[in-house]
Amino acid sequence: MKSFDLIIRNEPTSEPIKIQIKVGMRDFSEVKLYIPKVNGKPSVLPNHRWYVYYYFRNPNTGKMDKFQDYCKINRYKTVIERKEVGTVWVNAYTTLLNQGLNPFVEASITPKVFEEKTYSIKEALQYAYDNKLGSWKVSTADDYRVRMNVFLEWVCVNKLEHEDIRDLKELHVIAFMNWLIKPLPKGRGVGGTSQDNYKRCLSGLFGKLVKDKITATNFFLEIDTKKDDPIKNKPFTGYQVKEIRDYLLIHDKQLYHFIQFVIFTFLRQREIIRLTVSDINLREKYLTVETKTKRKQVKKLVGPIVNFFEGINIADLPSKANVFTNTAKFEVWTASEKSKVDHFGHRFGKVKTHFGFNHEYGIYSFRHTAALDLFHSYLKKGFTEREVILKMLPITGHATETALRKYLRDVGGMLPKDYGEDYTLEF
Known part of the structure; x- marks a missing residue:
């Protein structure tokens, strides 16, 4: 800690008043997100890892040592997603450092408060349904519940219900959507409009999961479906x-x-x-x-x-x-x-x-x-x-x-x- 003396003369007395002012040095730097780049553009290549980092003063040497945390940012596939998640972690570490986090002291605040909870496919969909339920009418909630359960039945048959939601692949979603329109008994035998309604409901649930950073991608958004031509009720004479x-x-x-x-x-x-x-x-x-x-x-x-x-x-x-x-x-x-x-x-x-x-x-x-x-x-x-x-x-x-x-x-x-x-x- 540096300090200097400020001397003020109190007139008319000749005795000076001496005040010591201490100027403190921060023990930690600004928290930043490291973004690897190729040709000046952010890269998400496998060997280009993103991480959050900051410097903290070593109590033994007085020098600033670098600390970094990958924060599971590299699970996300796009630049936009990694920037969003990285910003959350930068803010989290900034808050912790201001509240007393000291990487050299084991008993200090730890970032475990911000650790991600992992969800199975079944748990994640139930989470999304429960958290969107309050904004729905009863009829809408029933519609989502029925279609979600059909998807979960398919997930169980294919032994995926306990898999991490982030391990769900696009090929799984495509297989489910194709299964819907396959004739019975190998599929569910639904029409194009019903298949599109499944896409709408499940996309809504996965959209909630993406928004809450539980999974990275809403694959249902990218699936093409074809609606049936609606049957118009004829007027009576x-x-x-x-x-x-x-x-x-x-x-x-x-x-x-x-x-x-x-x-x-x-x-x-x-x-x-x-x-x-x-x-x-x-x-x-x-x-x-x-x-x-x-x-x-x-x-x-x-x-x-x-x-x-x-x-x-x-x-x-x-x-x-x-x-x-x-x-x-x-x-x-x-x-x-x-x-x-x-x-x-x-x-x-x-x-x-x-x-x-x-x-x-x-x-x-x-x-x-x-x-x-x-x-x-x-x-x-x-x-x-x-x-x-x-x-x-x-x-x-x-x-x-x-x-x-x-x-x-x-x-x-x-x-x-x-x-x-x-x-x-x-x-």
Whole structure:
């Protein structure tokens, strides 16, 4: 420790005041990340190892000795990843040195606080699932859990469940994705859209693992999948709607009311089964519902829906009771959203069988039917196409005019007028 004296004369006395000021020298240097380079660029070649280093004063010699730690940085494959991990370790060592770390003293603070925990493939995926769970809806959590478990089943069959997550290779991921679309019994026999959904879910989990530095690469991001062409539910004709109505009023009154909600509120099936008594404001004639985008949406109660609620004493019902259940009673239905939707889908399956409708028809067909009916009804009343679109936007819930126009085109609503007389060709 160096020092020097500062002398101050205190006037008018001639006696000086002597103050000794000590100037201390740091016992350690700045912590840095060593980055090997080739032709001036960072290198990740096998013999070019990255490490964190600093200098600390040797108490015996007074000289600064170099200390370095590879910190497992070289497990990571890219320059970006190594820089990110290296920066974390630089900050960690800087904090430890400032708090008393002394590499010459065994009892001082040690960097074990910052040691990496290793995860097996099974442990890592469960960690990712548990830590993302709070940001998901129940339906999303169920979807991720099912697809994660299918992947873990495949991992177990291939005796990989206890392997370090960082030892999972791209070839393993490719093999799993190929296994998904292989026909039974050698594969799972899923379609292109389902395979893409597996990729989406597992990529989300591995993205969390990469972000938390548990593994280095999200291989699922690099996998190409092909979605199936979606099957569009065909709209029903007016005659078919009337026949279905008459049938349901006799054989399944609750399903009749369920479909009324599809037609007159434009809610999806998953949104309808979420409805509880507390979501209904009969006095102001509106309901609130959690949509697929997780935001609450307000829907106007009109005609038949108002009549439905006025026919029951809703004020005496429990606020958490579901509007639609498997018992036709207003009570809390604790099943999963998927099983609730499937329940009403199976009930409508009996209707399809009765009338001979094929797989192109479903409950969702009524939403398309309702959109076409409104569209043509407004046109007949003399509104321009743009005016019709603007009137329908708050009814259907589409975010933009473009989205609604595309939807109407897809269900056959925006067909051109008869243009046969406009031709000049003779054929």
